[in-house]
Amino acid sequence: MSGAEAGLVIGLISGIISIVEATWTIYSDLRDTKCLPRTFHQTAETLPLVEDTLRIAQGYIDKHESTEESCKAMKPILEGCKTKIERLQNIFGEIAPQPDDSRFASYRKVARALGNGSRVEILMDGVLKDVTALVQNHGIKTVTCESLKKLAKAMEDLSALPPSLEPEDASSHISHYGSGDIHHAGGDIIHGNHNEYHGSGTAHFGNVIHNGISGNERKTKLLGRLFTSPYEDRKNRNPPRVQGTCEWFTNHPHFRRWQEKEGSAFLWVSADPGCGKSVLARYLVDEKLQSTTAPKTICYFFFKDDFEDQRSPESALCCIIRQIFIHRPELLTWTIVKVFEEGGETIFSSFSSLWGILISSTGGHAPGDIVCILDALDECEHIGRRVLMKALNTLYVTSSKKSGLRFLVTSRPYANIEREFQTLKKECPKIHLSGEHETVVDQISTEIDLVIKQRVKELGAEIQLQAEEVKMVEEELTANANRTYLWVYLIFDAINESLHFTRNGLATTIHNLPKSVNEAYHNILSKSRNVDTTRKMLHIIVAAERPLSLQEMAVALALEESHRSLADLGLELEAGDRFKKRLRDVCGLFVTIVDSKVYLLHQTAREFLIQTTSPNAFGDARLALQWQNSFSPMESNRILSEICIRYLLLTDFENASAARKGHVFFHFAARNWAGHFRAAKTKNREDIVLSALMLCAASERRSNWLRTHESAPGYYDDLTQVTSALIIASYLGLDVLVARLVEMKGVSITSRDCQWQRSALSWASVGGHTSVVSLLLKKRPGFQNVLLNWIHLPISVNLKDAKGHTPLWHAVCGGHKAVVKMLLENKAHTFDDEIGGAPLSNAAGNGHLDIVRLLLDTGADNNEEYTWPLVQATISGHLDIVRLLLDRGAHSNGPNGSPLVQAVLGGHLDIVRLLLDRGADINRQDGWPLIQAARSGHLDIVRLLLDRGADSNRRDRWALAQAAGSGHLDTVRLFLDRGANSNGRDGWPLVQAARSGHLDII
Structure with missing residues (x-):
């Protein structure tokens, strides 16, 4: 076997050994857990045998030649073994953080979620078969008969024990726990089937499926x-x-x-x-x-x-x-x-x-x-x-x-x-x-001078400048105190446009070049022969939520109010290369094209155009206001929203097949028309308002653009069946449309969608649309229903959707403080919903300090569900929120001391200190906070806990053993300096360090 092939096999074995070691380390926390079945412990106690056998095999392969055929046979065995060990590690890792009395329930949950084939004894049986097949079938001669007998006995012992979990009858799972590869065979997995393979060799059925998606597909989907x-x-x-x-x-x-x-x-x-x-x-x-x-x-x-x-x-x-x-x-x-x-x-x-x-x-x-x-x-x-x-x-x-x-x-x-x-x-x-800084500015200027000299040299060669002319140009350009890389780029374009000059003409041209970036921008745009077209193009680029492609830009610029179909529009479209040339002719260097997408040249170009609270804020008073600071963001959004709306109203998009054909501008218009309409505010014209109402009305056209819309992934397919235009407009935050709709006869503000059972108020709260929420809260139903008029407000504010969530819950999750405040002022309830998602806990976990304060001021329960808000804030490391909750009466201990444990696990030193200052029990759960800090290597937290009285010798010196097994030398040294017993539990700290190979700790 070649060195490279041997290296691959040795690397596989090394990887498996590392996973075995890590799993054994995790198990050290589970060793004394009495609620876990005997079979579980027996499985874990087999890990050292697996590790020892693999180390022997690794050493043999490293020193001896093997055939190419043997190499090919080993790899699938090792890959299958690695998969099983990884699943064991994942199962152990899920269980270890749980309290002792919850670990069996946690094991049941994770194992059954993966299928009956994920019982630990089945996984270990497969691992033992893989290791046995490796050493027996591939000539690992250094593995003794005694070792093989131990492997066989381990398998026999496991098979004699009762299952760690009762088999689950309705498992939809296909698994392979023998030696060798797992190959995808295609086809569907029928619910209720459970196929397992326990022999050696190759298994030919599907890889592990989760909710119909394989593991690799799940990772690919996430990426x-x-x-x-x-x-x-x-x-x-x-x-x-x-x-x-x-x-x-x-x-x-x-x-x-x-x-x-x-x-x-x-x-x-x-x-x-x-x-x-x-x-x-x-x-x-x-x-x-x-x-x-x-x-x-x-x-x-x-x-x-x-x-x-x-x-x-x-x-x-x-x-x-x-x-x-x-x-x-x-x-x-x-x-x-x-x-x-x-x-x-x-x-x-x-x-x-x-x-x-x-x-x-x-x-x-x-x-x-x-x-x-x-x-x-x-x-x-x-x-x-x-x-x-x-x-x-x-x-x-x-x-x-x-x-x-x-x-x-x-x-x-x-x-x-x-x-x-x-x-x-x-x-x-x-x-x-x-x-x-002055010295750095000088260095940057020196480098800019290098660029100037290089560009002048190239220019001189191109137009045959004499040496003294080259020197004169260099001196003029490097003398500008305001020179930047951007300025150099712009002024050389100006020079290139004036190539036909005499010696005196050259001097005049160089002397009259723009002295600042803003002056250069002004000169570029002032050369436009069609100001209206240039301004329209720039309005579109400035407003667009993403860069438009050349094709999209061509469509946006060509679309007119008179167009009724794509065929009408097609008559006005320019060919790609021709449009690209026109774009350059109209806007010059002010825009740039990268990968067929249109951008402004630089962030400063945007700042040059957009209106500010102080007109002409760049200070170039002599520049004409035709360009600088002359672009109102509302006007830019009005122009682009009208283009999008007109495009979506083309007759071609009244049926689904046209929408699915991938027309160039459809995706951009469908996704962004509402955002641009919203940003235009009072600039929207009456005819465009009516057109926007048409887009929100229930129709095939609306379903088409709504399917493409992606502003809040996960909701749109469900909304295609909504009949209420008010819900769509509220969800999109279109206050102008909502104001019209609530005045229309037959429009109910309490109607809900079929899928989520959310009201217009809930959908507006999801998006944090303050103006829409305000409109809906102020509106009352018509006089025809006096009773509904009387009870409407509290019902709307606290109306729960299909998941039991209220508008307040949605606003809190999104961090929409203004909406939360508005809902609270209108008597929104702050207590828990049906599935345990209290607004206060959500606000605390997501770091919304101002919202947490608002909720507490309004009477939210700080200790609901055993201080769950405090636990959530601690997990996420939000110190300010933890302090606020404690100041307002949250209990620092909670169930099983969970706030302190979570702070330790997260490495949040300041939160640990604060909880201890407020009375958290440092030795609760039999010293679990110190054990977790030691395992995670949080030296500062370990020191703090010891300073505050944590007992390092609890639970048979587990804290020291965890630090040793995890390789945290400084933490081990600290424990020993503080008097920890290094020989506790039969020398367990030393055993852990040895098994993990931490020689410095040994």
């Missing part, structure tokens, strides 16, 4: 759902660096310290607009960080204010997590898959949930092994940016949890960003590399 933004395309929108630039940064001591520091690290880079921050970020991702000798996983997200999917911190986290799982697939565990599946669509828009997954999934990695680049933090939406910065502060300052993450963030030098990073700067003074 697809995390793809919330085309992050690579958006990165590549920025040009690559010019040779010799970006060195002001890569040679800076702060960057070198960040790059070379062992462990996790944070660096914030600030610089003024046009200084090349995004070009720098692309260079780091594509080249600089990839060239280091130590292998790293490089992840990134480029914030852009242009488009919705690029300004959301939740979208950024989804993309970062996706990149990590793609580069490091071993980090995408089934536990994480399950968290996402159980979280539903909501989890993808929950910052706290996504951040928790990011931290937990990378926590066991080598510190600094994963690098995250966040570019243009200033273009992240304001509220989300504060949440993200607070999380970064917590990660690098207050958290005792070891992180595998190394962050680098770029932004403009805004004061509000600097304020948010003050805590970090105090703790780590070297985390801020200021590109606006």
Whole structure:
């Protein structure tokens, strides 16, 4: 067998051994659990035998030659063995965190969810058969007869014991627990069938199915759902660096310290607009960080204010997590898959949930092994940016949890960003590399001069400039004190447009070049020969929620009020290449085309156009107001909403088949018309209001665009059968339409949809549409029903949907403070719904501090369900909310001391300290908080617990054993310094360290 093939087999065995060791470590917490059946313990006690046999086999293969045929036969056996061991580890891992008396129930739940084939003894029987087949059939001669007898006896002993769970009759499951491969054979799995294979060789039936979806499909589906933004395309929108630039940064001591520091690290880079921050970020991702000798996983997200999917911190986290799982697939565990599946669509828009997954999934990695680049933090939406910065502060300052993450963030030098990073700067003074600092500005200017000289040299060669002319151009351009990379790009375009000049003409041209970026923008747009077309194009680009393709842009520009069908529109459309040329002729360098998508050249171009509270805020008073600060966002949205609405009202889209044909502009219009209509506010014309009402009325046309709409995934297919236009308008937040509809005869504000049984008020609360909620709360039914008029308000406010959720519950989950306040003022109930989802718990777990305070002020029960709000806030690490709940009377212990245990598990040192200060029982659950801190390696928390009186010798020195088995040397040293007995429980701490191979601890 070749060295490479042997390496693959040895690597497989090594991986299995690691999983066996990890499973044995987990079992150490379960060893004394009396509620688990004897068969469960017998299965676990067999793990050392499996490990010892595999180590012998590994050593033999490493030293002896094997045939290629033998190699091919070993691999499927080992792969099958690994699958079973992983499932055992997952089962043990699900059970261990539970209280002793709940562990059997937890085992029953997880095993039966996976099928009867997932009883631990069946899995172990398959593992033993795999190991036996490996050593017997493939000549592992160093495995003695005695070892084979032990394997056979272990199988015999397991078979003699009663099952750990009674078989479940209605299991829809196909499994394979012998040796060899599992191959997908196609076809359906019939509910009620249960096929198992326990022999050696190859099994030919389907892989493990969960809800009709295989494991690999579940992971693939999750990775697809995390793809919330085309992050690579958006990165590549920025040009690559010019040779010799970006060195002001890569040679800076702060960057070198960040790059070379062992462990996790944070660096914030600030610089003024046009200084090349995004070009720098692309260079780091594509080249600089990839060239280091130590292998790293490089992840990134480029914030852009242009488009919705690029300004959301939740979208950024989804993309970062996706990149990590793609580069490091071993980090995408089934536990994480399950968290996402159980979280539903909501989890993808929950910052706290996504951040928790990011931290937990990378926590066991080598510190600094994963690098995250966040570019243009200033273009992240304001509220989300504060949440993200607070999380970064917590990660690098207050958290005792070891992180595998190394962050680098770029932004403009805004004061509000600097304020948010003050805590970090105090703790780590070297985390801020200021590109606006005088010495750094000089370095950047020097690099810009390199670019100018290179461009002038190319220009001189192109138009045959003489040496003194080249020198004159260089001196004029480098003398501009306001030069930036962006300015250089723009002025060379101006020079290229004036190539036919004399020597005097050259001097005049260079002297009269724009002296600022804004002046250059003005000159570009002032050359337009069709101002109306240029303005319409720019209104569309400025308003669009995502970049439009050239084809979409051509449709949007061509659509007229007179068009009734796609055929009418087609007569006005320009061919692709011709339209691209017209776009360039009309807008010049002000727009750029990347991968056939249309963008503004730079963020400063957007700022140049859009109206501000202070007109002409850029200070170029001599520039004509025809362009600068002359674009009202409401007007831009009005123009684009009218285009979308007119397009959707084309007769072709009255039937489903036309909508499914993938017409170029249909998807954009269907998804975004309502958002643009909403943003236009009072600018909407009467005829467009009536057209929007037509789109909301029940019809095949409405079903067509509603199926395509994706603003809140998970609801749209269910809404296609809704008959009420009021529910659709409320759900979309279209207050102008709602105001019309509630005045119409026959429209009921208490009507509900068929699927979810939600009222218009509930749907408006889901989206946080304050103006719509206000309209619905103020409206009373007609005088024809006096009784309904009298009882309407309390019924509407507290009307529960099919899941028992009220409008308040939906508003709280979405973090919509204004809507929550409005509902509470109108007597919304704050107590629990039928399925245990109290608004206060949801607010606490999602980190909505202001909403928690609102709910408490209104009388919400702080101790409902045994302090569940406190537990939720603790799990998510929301210190401010934990403090508020305790101040308002929450019990610090709760059931089984769960708040303290959850704070320890999460590594939330400040919350642990606060709970202890407020009376949490440090030795509750037989010292479980200390044991969990020791296992997780939270050294600061272990020290705090010991300082406060935790007993390290409880439960036969489990805390010390957990630290030793997990390889936390500093924690072990601390225990021993504090008097922990290293020989407790028959030397169990030493055994754990030895089994895990932690020589330094031994």
